[in-house]
Amino acid sequence: MLAAYRYQQDARRFKEARVAEHGTALDRKLADFTAEVREQTVQISQLMRRIEALQHAPKSLQISTAGAQPCQQQAQRADQISRLIPPEKVGQRPQPQQQHKLAVIIPYRDREAHLLELLPQLHSFLKAQDRDYTIFILEQTQQYRFNRGVLLNAGVLLLDGSDYDYFIFHDVDTIPTQLGSIPYEFPAGLKPLHLTPPGYHPNVMFEDFFGGISAWTREHMAAVNGYGTVFWGWGREDDNMRIRLQRIGRWPPQQPSVPKKGRHFYFQHQSHEKAPEVRVRSNNGEREFFEVNPDVPYGDTLIISSQPQYLQDRSTGLNTTRFWVKRMQPWQDTIKITVDLYCNKQATSWCEG
Numbered sequence: 001m002l003a004a005y006r007y008q009q010d011a012r013r014f015k016e017a018r019v020a021e022h023g024t025a026l027d028r029k030l031a032d033f034t035a036e037v038r039e040q041t042v043q044i045s046q047l048m049r050r051i052e053a054l055q056h057a058p059k060s061l062q063i064s065t066a067g068a069q070p071c072q073q074q075a076q077r078a079d080q081i082s083r084l085i086p087p088e089k090v091g092q093r094p095q096p097q098q099q100h101k102l103a104v105i106i107p108y109r110d111r112e113a114h115l116l117e118l119l120p121q122l123h124s125f126l127k128a129q130d131r132d133y134t135i136f137i138l139e140q141t142q143q144y145r146f147n148r149g150v151l152l153n154a155g156v157l158l159l160d161g162s163d164y165d166y167f168i169f170h171d172v173d174t175i176p177t178q179l180g181s182i183p184y185e186f187p188a189g190l191k192p193l194h195l196t197p198p199g200y201h202p203n204v205m206f207e208d209f210f211g212g213i214s215a216w217t218r219e220h221m222a223a224v225n226g227y228g229t230v231f232w233g234w235g236r237e238d239d240n241m242r243i244r245l246q247r248i249g250r251w252p253p254q255q256p257s258v259p260k261k262g263r264h265f266y267f268q269h270q271s272h273e274k275a276p277e278v279r280v281r282s283n284n285g286e287r288e289f290f291e292v293n294p295d296v297p298y299g300d301t302l303i304i305s306s307q308p309q310y311l312q313d314r315s316t317g318l319n320t321t322r323f324w325v326k327r328m329q330p331w332q333d334t335i336k337i338t339v340d341l342y343c344n345k346q347a348t349s350w351c352e353g
Contacts, residue, residue, distance in 0.1 A: 100186040102126075102133040103164040106172055107151035109140045114172045114270045119332050125176045131184060134164070135334040141326060144343050144351040145278065149227030149237035153321040154339055156221055168215045173270040174201070176213075180266035182256050187215040191245070194253040199260040202269040211238040213267075214253065223248055225317030228310075232343070232351040233278035233291065236305035240313060247314065278350050280304045289350040304350055320344075 104122070108115060119135070126133050136159075138151040152169050159167075166186050174196060176182060182200070187193035196212030198205050204212070224244040231237040245251040256266075276291035279301040289304065305311065322342030329336055343351035 100132065100166055101164045102131050102166055102168060102184065102186075103155070103159055103162075104133060104135045104168045104170050104184075105152060105155035106135065106137045106170050107140070107148045107155075108137050108172055109142075109146055111172050111272075114272070116332070117270060118172055118175050119334065121175050121178075122170075123333060125178060125181070126184060128178065128181065129184060133184075137331065137334050137336040139336060139338040141338060141340050143340055145232040145353045146234070146275075147229070147232050147237075147341055147351070149231050149240075150229050150321055150323070150341050151339070153221075153226040153229070153318050154323045154341075155337075156218070156226065157318065157321060158325075158337065166215060166217050167221075168195070168213060170213050171211065173272060174212055175268045175270065177264075177266060177268060180258075180261070182258055182266045184215065185257065187217060187220070187254060189254060190220075191250045192216045192220045192253045193256070195256055196267060197253075197255055199263070200256055200266050202263045202267045205263075208239070208242055210242045210253070220250075221318065223250070225314070225319060226321065227317060228313045229316040229320050230310050230313055230348050231305050232348055233305065233353075234275035234294075235277060236303075236311060240311055243312060244314060278304050280350070291353070 104126075106115070106118075115137070122135065136155055138155045140146060140151055156167060168184055176184070182195060184195070185193070193215040194210060194212075195214060196204070196209075198207060198209055201209065201212050224241065227237050228240045228244075231240065242251060245253065258266075274294055277294045278289055278291055279298070280287050280289050281301045282288070292301075324340040324342075325337060326340055327336070327338040345351065
């Protein structure tokens with residue numbers, strides 16, 4: 001329970017203060033504080049039971065202690081929990097008859113037009129399939145270059161302890177069609193489910209593509225230690241994930257349970273300029289990182305994320321994911337979580353744009 005965790009943390013801070021300040025007055029303050037927190041714990045427990053009974057939401061949105069230490073002080077506030085689902089949305093969604101509970105995680109930054117186009121269609125699509133779901137938008141702040149893999153890891157860690165039993169990682173520019181109605185189903189078995197492989201994705205045709213939209217269980221993510229965290233800037237985190245799955249004998253992933261019917265039957269793709277990729281070149285003996293359109297010839301430059309020490313990485317992942325929760329709020333019938341990401345600048349100095 002979040003309130004209990006908050007109580008333990010705050011009580012410990014008060015005890016530490018006693019060592020420095022001494023005196024019975026502080027003891028009285030601690031006793032008053034303890035009574036106040038206990039009262040708040042009861043109130044939060046009642047609130048959580050009411051939310052759980054009335055709405056389609058997690059029993060608790062617990063902040064994982066494995067890999068997310070910096071975010072805990074800020075994210076575990078009771079007032080945030082009470083605002084996660086807007087009151088006007090309570091009771092509007094019929095209760096699905098599903099045995100599995102889905103968390104859709106959308107990694108996001110600076111693509112509001114695409115997001116506003118996706119969300120109403122995605123809600124309609126999931127309701128038509130009678131899915132028991134919540135959409136979480138993981139928004140990265142402007143501090144560093146975009147890191148899709150870390151945002152997906154953060155979403156999984158934030159939902160540790162909740163009753164969501166599978167995740168769908170969903171690109172913001174890819175919209176499922178009602179006509180195709182490709183099942184966003186639970187990925188039973190040892191392999192994740194790739195919903196947008198070649199022949200289903202509206203744009204991509206190369207054989208080893210593993211981006212777009214995919215479905216995972218907690219066990220799937222744990223088996224590969226999640227996504228590598230060294231991929232700052234566009235691309236390659238999905239290539240690294242393919243290699244991780246190959247190493248443990250879980251490649252290729254599961255395919256959709258419906259036949260191929262043309263590239264635009266199941267999904268539509270929202271047009272946009274190609275995201276720049278991060279390259280490196282030597283400048284007077286120093287490495288210089290810069291962003292450039294992927295179509296520009298390489299010349300004497302290298303794609304930093306394609307270098308073997310990064311593409312073959314398996315030491316980073318859920319265990320090295322660090323972030324701070326800045327805001328957690330309801331938005332467009334979703335839960336929008338804005339995070340600052342941690343960058344190990346000694347290992348990946350190009351995180352800074």
